[in-house]
Amino acid sequence: MAVTAKDVQNLREMTGCGMMDCKKALTEAGGDMDKAVELLREKGLAASAKKAGRIAAEGMAYAAVLDGVGVVVEVNAETDFVGKNEKFVDFVKGVAATVAKANPADLDALMACPYCDGQMTVLQQQQEMVLVIGENIKVRRFARFADGFNVPYVHAGGKIGVLVSLNVEGGVDATEIGKDVAMQIAALNPRFWDKSQVTQDVLDEEKKIMLAQMANDPKMASKPDQVKEKIVLGKLNKFYSENCLLQQDFVKNGDQTVEQYIQSAAKALGGSVTFRDAVRFEKGEGIEKKQENFAEEIAKQLAK
Numbered sequence: 073m074a075v076t077a078k079d080v081q082n083l084r085e086m087t088g089c090g091m092m093d094c095k096k097a098l099t100e101a102g103g104d105m106d107k108a109v110e111l112l113r114e115k116g117l118a119a120s121a122k123k124a125g126r127i128a129a130e131g132m133a134y135a136a137v138l139d140g141v142g143v144v145v146e147v148n149a150e151t152d153f154v155g156k157n158e159k160f161v162d163f164v165k166g167v168a169a170t171v172a173k174a175n176p177a178d179l180d181a182l183m184a185c186p187y188c189d190g191q192m193t194v195l196q197q198q199q200e201m202v203l204v205i206g207e208n209i210k211v212r213r214f215a216r217f218a219d220g221f222n223v224p225y226v227h228a229g230g231k232i233g234v235l236v237s238l239n240v241e242g243g244v245d246a247t248e249i250g251k252d253v254a255m256q257i258a259a260l261n262p263r264f265w266d267k268s269q270v271t272q273d274v275l276d277e278e279k280k281i282m283l284a285q286m287a288n289d290p291k292m293a294s295k296p297d298q299v300k301e302k303i304v305l306g307k308l309n310k311f312y313s314e315n316c317l318l319q320q321d322f323v324k325n326g327d328q329t330v331e332q333y334i335q336s337a338a339k340a341l342g343g344s345v346t347f348r349d350a351v352r353f354e355k356g357e358g359i360e361k362k363q364e365n366f367a368e369e370i371a372k373q374l375a376k
Contacts, residue, residue, distance in 0.1 A: 137222045141216060179211070194211065219237070235254075
């Protein structure tokens, strides 16, 4: 059966694969469209195994609330360009929808879940995306809040995804409060949500550093121990204000802490709002990125 340009175009639209790959698959399949799709998938799965070892530190962090369930996910790709690809973005949103619906226990369970359209598992859909896009693509992590008033925030097109969960009373709409808090988390990335979460070993380490700094300062070294203790206490308050979300100065109004802002904004709405929990994902954080020499890469391509 002769392969027409229209057949190639149809297969390309179905799979997102390159024109020459589609033509070869159709020729090998004798013009059978279903068989050609199967051949491309088989080649894609083989290709995905080769690509799996390649560093994927770009991609997208995404947060959403779906049927009241808050979800934040990170899906990685190799290049920033792919992170903006419409099919890739749709895949990320599909992963988030699957997390919301299926409530998987962990990443392995998520990969075994039926993808949101029900045709494949998330793992199979991920492999399909490798075929379509031609890069290593990997679902890295997720978090899910089923309870509370959940507010999502996505910064810079997917560089950072934040999900904030609040306790709300009085029937008020706390969306704006949640978004303001999420933006604070995105911008300042606090180590802790509240000073009550700071463990004793962290405090001991901070005290040790502060006392060592005073011992090395000629003006401070001779001061009595009780004076040094008071100074350390004051510096610990500064540590809380720098590292704990609720004790931080509110970015939009430095005269308030974040906790004070939440209380005053809730009061203005006629209700009560308290911070419950949050998750912040920044794409690629903790992944060692490969340093590319683009001049060398282009030279290699030209030499082929």
